[in-house]
Amino acid sequence: MSDITVIGMLAENWGSIIGIILGGLCIAVGVHFVPVGGAPAAMAQATGIGTGTVQLAAGSGLTGLLAAGYMYMTLAGVSEASISDVVLISATGAVGAMIMITVTMLVGNWVYIYGVGVPPASAKKDYDPITGDSQAPYVAPGTVGQGIPTVCFVSGAIGGLLGGLGGSLVYCMLMWVNGDPAISSIFAIGVFLVNAVLPSYNIQGTIEGFHDPKFKRVPKAILACFIASLLCGIVAVMIPGIPALGGA
Amino acid sequence: MEPAMGMGLVALMGAAATVAGCSEDLESDIGSQSNPNSQVQLAAQVGYPHRIFNKAISGEPPSNAMICAAGAGVAAMLMASTDVSPLIAIAIGAFVGALLDGIYSVTSYIGRSTSQKRFNQYVYLDVLRNQVLSLMGHAYITTFCIVLISYVMTYVMVDPITGLGGHPFPFPVIALIWGLCVGAIGSSTGDVHYGAEREFQDFKFGSGLNAADSGNITRFAEAGIRSSIDNAWFCSKFGGPATGIAFGMVVFLDNWRSTVFAHVINGWGAVIAGLTIVLVLALYNRKLETYARKKYGPFPEYAGDIEA
Numbered sequence: 001m002s003d004i005t006v007i008g009m010l011a012e013n014w015g016s017i018i019g020i021i022l023g024g025l026c027i028a029v030g031v032h033f034v035p036v037g038g039a040p041a042a043m044a045q046a047t048g049i050g051t052g053t054v055q056l057a058a059g060s061g062l063t064g065l066l067a068a069g070y071m072y073m074t075l076a077g078v079s080e081a082s083i084s085d086v087v088l089i090s091a092t093g094a095v096g097a098m099i100m101i102t103v104t105m106l107v108g109n110w111v112y113i114y115g116v117g118v119p120p121a122s123a124k125k126d127y128d129p130i131t132g133d134s135q136a137p138y139v140a141p142g143t144v145g146q147g148i149p150t151v152c153f154v155s156g157a158i159g160g161l162l163g164g165l166g167g168s169l170v171y172c173m174l175m176w177v178n179g180d181p182a183i184s185s186i187f188a189i190g191v192f193l194v195n196a197v198l199p200s201y202n203i204q205g206t207i208e209g210f211h212d213p214k215f216k217r218v219p220k221a222i223l224a225c226f227i228a229s230l231l232c233g234i235v236a237v238m239i240p241g242i243p244a245l246g247g248a
Numbered sequence: 249m250e251p252a253m254g255m256g257l258v259a260l261m262g263a264a265a266t267v268a269g270c271s272e273d274l275e276s277d278i279g280s281q282s283n284p285n286s287q288v289q290l291a292a293q294v295g296y297p298h299r300i301f302n303k304a305i306s307g308e309p310p311s312n313a314m315i316c317a318a319g320a321g322v323a324a325m326l327m328a329s330t331d332v333s334p335l336i337a338i339a340i341g342a343f344v345g346a347l348l349d350g351i352y353s354v355t356s357y358i359g360r361s362t363s364q365k366r367f368n369q370y371v372y373l374d375v376l377r378n379q380v381l382s383l384m385g386h387a388y389i390t391t392f393c394i395v396l397i398s399y400v401m402t403y404v405m406v407d408p409i410t411g412l413g414g415h416p417f418p419f420p421v422i423a424l425i426w427g428l429c430v431g432a433i434g435s436s437t438g439d440v441h442y443g444a445e446r447e448f449q450d451f452k453f454g455s456g457l458n459a460a461d462s463g464n465i466t467r468f469a470e471a472g473i474r475s476s477i478d479n480a481w482f483c484s485k486f487g488g489p490a491t492g493i494a495f496g497m498v499v500f501l502d503n504w505r506s507t508v509f510a511h512v513i514n515g516w517g518a519v520i521a522g523l524t525i526v527l528v529l530a531l532y533n534r535k536l537e538t539y540a541r542k543k544y545g546p547f548p549e550y551a552g553d554i555e556a
Binding site: 116143 | 282283284286287307308309310401415416417418421422424425426428429431432433435436439440441443445448453454455456457458459460461462486487490493494497501502505506510514515516518523525530532533534536537539540541543544546547549
């Protein structure tokens with residue numbers, strides 16, 4: 001077994017650090033796209049999905065990670081995946097996350113429409129930017145909208161795509177470093193949560209999607225998540241994993 | 249493994265996921281976990297003390313992730329160190345998960361209620377006795393199904409073409425991810441039925457909930473004072489099954505496209521199939537939105553100017 005030094009590992013794995021940063025930024029931007037209404041949405045008092053930012057982003061992104069992990073094993077086993085394989089694995093993860101979030105939004109709308117009896121409407125725009133439907137007359141009095149109108153649905157699907165893409169990319173980069181799915185998956189979950197929690201300070205509980213004024217705060221999240229992902233990346237590449245140490 | 253066998257396993261996972269989603273949502277309804285908890289917590293503070301179970305261990309995703317990962321960890325340890333059958337190991341793991349849920353529920357209920365003594369909100373020991381067991385029962389079903397899905401993914405599923413076996417992630421990590429996912433879905437779908445409809449049944453159906461009415465939850469049941477078991481009865485008619493369908497769809501559709509299309513167009517088949525599913529769901533959602541707008545129409549109180 002050759003000597004393992006900190007500088008040596010950083011120099012050897014700089015590509016993975018860049019990949020982890022890119023993945024982290026995808027997650028950070030993706031979180032802003034996910035229409036979450038927090039507790040008010042669970043009482044049909046705000047537009048969006050009635051849960052927390054981090055929870056929904058993590059739920060969808062990590063579902064994508066499962067699909068990506070399976071695809072990685074199918075394509076490359078535990079050896080280093082090629083760049084084209086990484087693209088395919090990340091795309092698989094992104095689509096997995098999209099499926100989870102779109103199903104959640106659709107069934108959420110079932111509950112709003114059939115269970116609560118309110119039509120989906122956004123209070124941030126007078127007209128839906130995608131369909132052009134008027135929104136204000138359909139917003140229940142005393143609330144800031146309810147349900148998931150088309151613009152929020154599309155935004156949520158984009159958020160799932162970016163979240164799943166980022167999580168899968170981080171996983172692939174970690175597999176390049178240590179070749180150990182166990183360590184890589186756990187660390188990918190950690191990096192995902194770091195990059196989902198930081199943007200939620202921007203969102204402050206509720207955001208409707210890319211048409212929400214809060215979306216303009218994305219650059220701040222990008223800066224914060226760049227620094228956090230860089231630190232995560234530096235720590236991650238120094239964890240060699242069992243195969244790199246010459247073990248089983 | 250035969251492709252038909254693989255499809256059978258995917259169907260089995262989808263069925264187990266449907267049960268898990270339903271029981272997870274009903275568990276959170278009985279305990280008033282997650283976002284609707286804010287109203288139960290607020291009710292006593294605005295002058296409406298009640299006999300609804302009040303637990304908010306954490307958001308649903310982390311708490312379900314915890315009990316599922318603990319259950320899978322116990323099952324994995326039993327399978328590795330003894331010759332017990334996987335089914336028994338999973339059952340014991342799920343029991344440990346349910347015990348954890350029970351411990352947190354009891355401490356959470358007592359802690360939250362005692363902190364509201366000044367608002368005349370008491371700790372009702374009969375509420376505690378009656379409802380903790382049904383909480384644990386539902387948590388057991390959820391954990392059992394999730395650990396079962398994770399077991400199938402880890403140890404049973406084999407790629408029909410490459411012959412590679414199982415998912416590369418460790419068994420408890422898969423259970424953790426599915427636990428997180430079922431919690432996120434339950435919190436986003438079924439809980440809305442409890443939070444927006446069942447908690448505010450005194451208000452006209454479809455009227456929306458004015459923010460000024462927050463905390464004014466319905467405290468009297470069809471007969472007598474409302475308990476959390478009544479809430480589970482109501483939510484089991486729609487919110488619970490809807491959550492089950494959502495989680496079942498996620499597990500089934502995601503695994504189905506990964507299993508069937510994994511080797512079509514060098515793997516891109518799975519991506520294209522997934523995108524097609526997303527597109528179909530988006531179109532259906534649009535149809536649903538149009539239906540709701542036409543069916544319910546604008547709110548009569550709409551005066552022309554509503555500030556966002």
